[in-house]
Amino acid sequence: MKILFVCTGNTCRSSMAEALARKILAERPEGKGRLEFSSAGVAALTGNRASLEAVEALAGMGVDLRDHRATLLTPGIISEADLILTMTRAHREHILEIFPSAAGKVFTLAEYAGAAGDVPDPIGQPVEVYRSCAERLKDLIARAIDRLREKERGFFERN
DSSP states (O other), X not given: OEXXXXXXXXXXXXXXXXXXXXXXXXXXXXXXXXXXXXEEETTOOTTOBOOHHHHHHHHTXXXXXXXXXXXXXXXXXXXXXXXXXXXXXXXXXXXXXHOGGGGGGEEEHHHHHTOOSOOOOOTTSOHHHHHHHHHHHHHHHHHHHHHHHHHTTTHHHHO
16 A cells, blocks of 8 residues: 655655654554555655755654655656645645545545644754654654554455
């Protein structure tokens, strides 16, 4: 199952979400090899590195983001994903505007995790804001993976 995280530039939130999701799944033996994570940005400049603050925030959590390169969201990437988790409602609406047939698989991360609100963009803020964002992402992703396991009962056993 391919899960795509989406934000604006793919240098902060969605890149952190992708890396954190991999870490969370690696710590759960039942999920290894059954979920694939990727990320993209609706206005990404392809090849841009993750922000220094995002790299620093995740390093403090034992996650290396130094090799991340931004990817621009395309219709092909959207069609390949089984589940698309956006950082904001505006990102979700943008995807549905350009790819309406994705309606059943696009949610905000918070919505899918059973929480309220968007994940605010930390760009331009101090590293402490990135750390706070990363902690929120970690919590929401863990909850989303739990929901996915329950919703897709049997997925982990079949694959």
